[in-house]
Amino acid sequence: MTITETARNRAAFDRFHDATNTGSFEVIEKTIDEVVAPDVVFHAPVPMDTTGAQALKQVWTVLLRAFPDLRVTAEDVLVDGDKIVCRNTVTGTHRGEFRGMPATGKSVSYSEIFILRFAGGRVTEIWGVVDVLTQLRQLGALAA
Template sequence: MSAAGTTGNAATLQRFHSAVNSGSPELVFQAVDELVAPDVLFHAPVPMGLTGAEALKRVWGVLLRAFPDIHVTVEETISEGDRIVVRNTVTGTHRGEYQGVPPTGRTVSYGEIFIFRFAGGRIAEVRGVVDVLSLLRQLGALPS
């Protein structure tokens, strides 16, 4: 892949993160439609019965309802070929139900690592590891 392709992929990912950090479900869903392949392969805990871009939209819908001020800070990126790896810190205030836990008003912070594969200028595959255990502990759903 050329340097221009790698730069374009980084710009696509930056646009996606900007939409996520807007707090607007409409902007996130629009970004998914524009920047993500409809048949994206999504390897992360997702709602049963959904695949592709619709699964990604559902995940972000749930997160934005539970944490309306959610913010993803990209701490580190590594780019190679058609892939970008990002290490993020996610913060937010628990204002809506999440995984059966009613709103607590608590501020949470947890880490995640994602690998994005690009094809045709769009996100074609996503692999993620999210520290959900830490998140649930901060919400009081699990012992510390």
Template sequence: MNAGDRAALDRLHDAVSTGDPEAVAKTIDEVVDPEVLFHAPVPMGGTGVQALKQVWTVLLHAFPDLRVTVQDVIAEGDRVVSRNTVTGTHLGEYRGIAPTGASVTYDEIFVFRLAGGRIAEIWGVVDVHAQLRQLGVVPGAPA
């Protein structure tokens, strides 16, 4: 991974932790390829950067204090893997769930393919089960 690739990922992580959807959208425009291929377990209807922006709009509406803490970054060739811990407080509607005020903490792993210093493809594995369990939607004690 070259310095430009790492800088693109760092800028994206920094932007999403601001809680500002406009800053996130602006950063996405700057560091993500407009035709990015996005593979992740999130509800969305668009493609490319519009899909990615929609994901962050939904998440930041539901969890305005959302923070992504990068635990590990592993890079090889044009691929970068980021293992993250996500925290937030459920203060807005999410997946049809009215705000609960619950705090959530869950893990995610993303693989990014970079091309020309921009994120060209994203694969994501998000612990949605832990997220929904903490919101009281699925059975089980909160994590």
């Protein structure tokens, strides 16, 4: 991996991360089309009925409908070869249906870690670990 490839991957990551914090599905969708491979392999604890970049778009549709003020703060970003690892804190207010639960108005703050693999300057594979247990507890779906 050359310095140029690493810088291109980091720039693509930064564009995607910045887009996620706009609150605009249109901006996120456009950025996904530009920096994520259409056949990206997406591994995360979110049920989906589609694959590839469409699965990632579906995730963001669900998240923004439920948490329109969603913010993703990158606490740590590590770059190693063709991979970028990001440890995030996610915050938002539950204003719409999420996982079958109607809006509660409750705030959430939970952690997640994602590993992104790049090829040709685009994300080709994503692994995600999301603290869904904390998220559901804060929403009142599970006892503390």
